[in-house]
Amino acid sequence: MVPAFLAIMSRLSKPHVMFRFTTTKTRGKDVSIENMHQGFTHVFESTFESVEGIAEYVSHPAHVEFANLFLSYLEKVIVFDYKPITVHL
Numbered sequence: 001m002v003p004a005f006l007a008i009m010s011r012l013s014k015p016h017v018m019f020r021f022t023t024t025k026t027r028g029k030d031v032s033i034e035n036m037h038q039g040f041t042h043v044f045e046s047t048f049e050s051v052e053g054i055a056e057y058v059s060h061p062a063h064v065e066f067a068n069l070f071l072s073y074l075e076k077v078i079v080f081d082y083k084p085i086t087v088h089l
Contacts, residue, residue, distance in 0.1 A: 023047045040078060054081055 024047040030037045048054050057063055071077060 023049055039076070051081075 025045070027042070027044045030041045030043075046057065048057065
């Protein structure tokens with residue numbers, strides 16, 4: 001799985017495949033001491049400039065191939081799209 005995963009990720013990061021509306025990509029692992037992750041220990045987050053950017057990303061053939069491969073190795077997953085709202089405290 002790892003070689004296939006790396007090959008697809010390499011294609012997704014090529015300049016001619018980059019998504020026009022993607023602004024940031026981050027990832028991380030749960031480090032909380034509260035143990036409230038309900039089995040979800042890792043996060044991958046992509047930030048887009050618009051809903052159209054999300055649609056472009058989701059329908060791109062390289063992303064579809066990646067999702068099909070990656071999801072086949074997961075027991076469960078949460079995916080959601082949201083519009084962020086800045087909170088001023």
